[in-house]
Amino acid sequence: MLIDDLNWRYATKKMDPAQPVPEGKVAAILDALRLAPTSSGLQPFEVFVVTDADTRAKLTAAAYGQSQLTDGSHVLVFAAWDNYTEARVDMVRDETGAARGGVTDQVKEYYQGLKDRLLGQTPAEDFEHAARQVYIALGVALVAAAEQKVDATPMEGFDPAQVDAVLGLADKGLKSVVVMPLGYRASEGDWLAGQVKVRRDPSQLFTRID
Numbered sequence: 001m002l003i004d005d006l007n008w009r010y011a012t013k014k015m016d017p018a019q020p021v022p023e024g025k026v027a028a029i030l031d032a033l034r035l036a037p038t039s040s041g042l043q044p045f046e047v048f049v050v051t052d053a054d055t056r057a058k059l060t061a062a063a064y065g066q067s068q069l070t071d072g073s074h075v076l077v078f079a080a081w082d083n084y085t086e087a088r089v090d091m092v093r094d095e096t097g098a099a100r101g102g103v104t105d106q107v108k109e110y111y112q113g114l115k116d117r118l119l120g121q122t123p124a125e126d127f128e129h130a131a132r133q134v135y136i137a138l139g140v141a142l143v144a145a146a147e148q149k150v151d152a153t154p155m156e157g158f159d160p161a162q163v164d165a166v167l168g169l170a171d172k173g174l175k176s177v178v179v180m181p182l183g184y185r186a187s188e189g190d191w192l193a194g195q196v197k198v199r200r201d202p203s204q205l206f207t208r209i210d
């Protein structure tokens with residue numbers, strides 16, 4: 001049950017370095033992440049899957065020593081496009097056209113409208129918009145990890161400039177947004193393990209207008 005999976009998961013603080021996540025489970029998480037919806041289907045991000053120990057050690061240093069990045073077996077680094085360009089939007093248009101029987105006039109018109117909107121923005125506005133799409137994928141990845149009974153910790157607690165440098169993201173027109181280590185919770189040493197989940201009361205979160 002989805003609710004059971006969501007109650008099972010928590011932002012794991014201490015992972016067990018002796019238990020790597022099987023590649024099949026990582027693939028299932030990536031499959032789900034890839035299916036996350038995004039604005040106009042742009043998917044304006046890339047996800048780096050890091051297992052290399054040296055790179056993970058550098059990421060830990062960039063994340064103020066958060067040990068899940070080295071104790072877990074895989075680190076997903078979500079990096080958003082640093083701006084929207086004609087070439088990037090056209091790439092999405094052409095791939096969509098190729099998958100759906102051609103870049104018809106209707107398809108061209110839709111993507112022209114999109115470019116008219118997006119290409120007038122500043123790079124900072126572009127990145128903010130792209131980063132919002134990343135968070136949808138992050139949410140889906142967190143749920144998928146829980147379904148796989150794989151522990152995952154969403155992380156914004158890192159210096160983005162350092163992470164960008166470690167992965168050479170600027171050269172790729174990308175900027176790091178959020179990081180997610182995957183692993184298995186350690187049997188001891190995690191102050192959060194076993195703590196009750198705290199969420200705001202439904203009456204504070206939900207307003208029904210019937």
Ligand SMILES: Cc1cc2nc3c(=O)[nH]c(=O)nc-3n(C[C@H](O)[C@H](O)[C@H](O)COP(=O)(O)O)c2cc1C
Pocket residue numbers: 009010011012013066153154155156157158178197
């Ligand atoms: C966008 C985002 C960034 C977060 N950054 C960190 C982080 O850097 N380090 C960490 O240990 N937890 C981080 N968390 C975990 C949250 O503190 C945690 O999800 C929240 O308190 C709810 O608890 P739960 O996930 O255990 O249910 C982050 C969560 C989100 C969604």
